Structure formats: structure tokens, C-alpha cells
Amino acid sequence: MSQQLLLTDYLAKLKCPICQGNLDLIKWNADYSAFYSASSVSNSRFNFSCSQNWRHYRLFLIHWLPEITIDYEAVILNIEDLEIVIYQYYGPDQQGINSIEIFLYPKGGKPSIYRNKERLFDFSQIDKEKIIKRIQTILTFN
Numbered sequence: 001m002s003q004q005l006l007l008t009d010y011l012a013k014l015k016c017p018i019c020q021g022n023l024d025l026i027k028w029n030a031d032y033s034a035f036y037s038a039s040s041v042s043n044s045r046f047n048f049s050c051s052q053n054w055r056h057y058r059l060f061l062i063h064w065l066p067e068i069t070i071d072y073e074a075v076i077l078n079i080e081d082l083e084i085v086i087y088q089y090y091g092p093d094q095q096g097i098n099s100i101e102i103f104l105y106p107k108g109g110k111p112s113i114y115r116n117k118e119r120l121f122d123f124s125q126i127d128k129e130k131i132i133k134r135i136q137t138i139l140t141f142n
């Protein structure tokens with residue numbers, strides 16, 4: 001199978017967890033080395049995102065290898081005066097690195113962060129309501 005077909009196949013299994021929309025290619029030749037040379041993952045570096053709104057769901061997809069994989073994915077949610085940003089990392093070298101980070105930005109309040117070694121979401125199998133419920137559960141027990 002050509003790489004193009006592999007990618008089409010892979011993308012068909014993904015969707016935006018916020019609006020259930022398709023994903024769009026943003027930048028084919030994203031600079032992967034620059035991505036990793038940054039001291040921390042930059043929010044702006046992604047090569048695919050929700051076709052409706054990149055803030056919904058964006059990801060860095062390693063699309064050039066026979067085994068296509070997600071490198072990281074991010075979701076931004078707004079509930080009333082709270083903005084929630086979720087990052088999940090799949091990088092090959094995750095030693096000592098958290099696999100999920102959830103940032104909470106209350107309007108006019110102090111931001112906080114929750115981290116975990118385990119990834120906690122399958123964004124291809126979830127919707128906005130479920131994400132919110134899940135976050136409430138996670139934060140209640142931590």
C-alpha cells in the first residue's frame with residue numbers, strides 16, 4: 001500500500017472529539033527536528049487538526065513512516081469561565097516524561113496543572129461531554 005493510502009486509512013479512524021469533524025492536513029513537511037529541539041512542546045507545532053477549528057483537536061502525526069503514529073495530540077475545551085487544555089504524548093522516548101498533561105486556566109484565577117504517566121483518553125472514541133465528565137472524575141480523585 002502506498003504511504004498516501006496508509007495515511008488516508010489512518011485518518012479515517014480519527015475524528016475531532018469536540019465536533020466529530022474530520023481532520024485536515026495543516027502542514028505536510030512540518031519540521032520534526034525543530035519540534036523536538038524545543039525545550040518543551042510548543043503549542044503551535046502540529047501538522048493535522050480538526051477541519052472546523054484547530055483549537056478543538058490538533059495533533060502531530062508521524063505520517064512518513066510505514067507505521068503511522070500519533071506523536072502528540074491536544075484538545076482545548078471551554079466550560080463557562082474555565083479553559084482546559086489537554087496534551088497527550090506518545091513519543092518514543094517517554095522515560096521520565098508524563099504521558100498526559102491537563103492545564104486548567106480559570107478566567108482571572110491561578111492556572112493549575114495535572115500530570116499523569118498514563119494516557120487517559122482515546123480521542124477517537126469520545127465526545128466533549130465524556131471528556132468533561134472524565135476530567136471531573138480525574139480531578140476529584142487527585
Ligand SMILES: [Zn+2]
Pocket residue numbers: 016017018019020021050051052053056057
Ligand atoms: Zn472539531
